[in-house]
Amino acid sequence: MTTPRTVTVRTIDQGDVTMTCPPWCDGHADDTLPVHLVDVAHVGRHQEIKLRGVLLWTTALVQYPYATDDARHDVRVYAEQDWHADSYTAAGLVELADTLAVHAERLRTLADRLPELQEETGQ
Incomplete structure (x- = not known):
């Protein structure tokens, strides 16, 4: 079993916060600028939907572990x-x-995988 990956993000209101990343996490909404803790997000790999080379949609897994709205967890x-x-x-x-x-x-x-990913995240 691999050790869970952790990352430290800089927040405006709580200073540096270290958190454990879910296995699918590929980064965070903005690793360079400080944000409010409630805006810290795990972000998965972006998937592009293109037609003839023209970008139509971009999708990615996201989770806001510190959001005040529990549904965003x-x-x-x-x-x-x-x-x-x-x-x-x-x-x-x-x-x-x-x-x-x-x-x-x-x-x-x-969509079928989301419940499994939710379970892995422990939320």
Whole structure:
């Protein structure tokens, strides 16, 4: 069994805080600037959803272990939609639908894993 990884983050209101990272954690919202303790977040690896090289969405696992809202203690998937607008031919629209279907399946798989990740995190 590997030793859990810890990280020390600088906070505005609590000074330096050392915390244990869940196995999926790839970093923190901003490792360089101090933040309030409630804003400290574990962030997983970013997954990009692209169509013809154009970024449509970015997703990542997130967890706010010190949030005042207990629901934010749960592991969640952060999803950010990048600005994208286009006009599609019938073939282009099918390509868009196919791209979204592939990524929708990946998101469903991730949704199925969230309870397991939550359990690993101990929340």
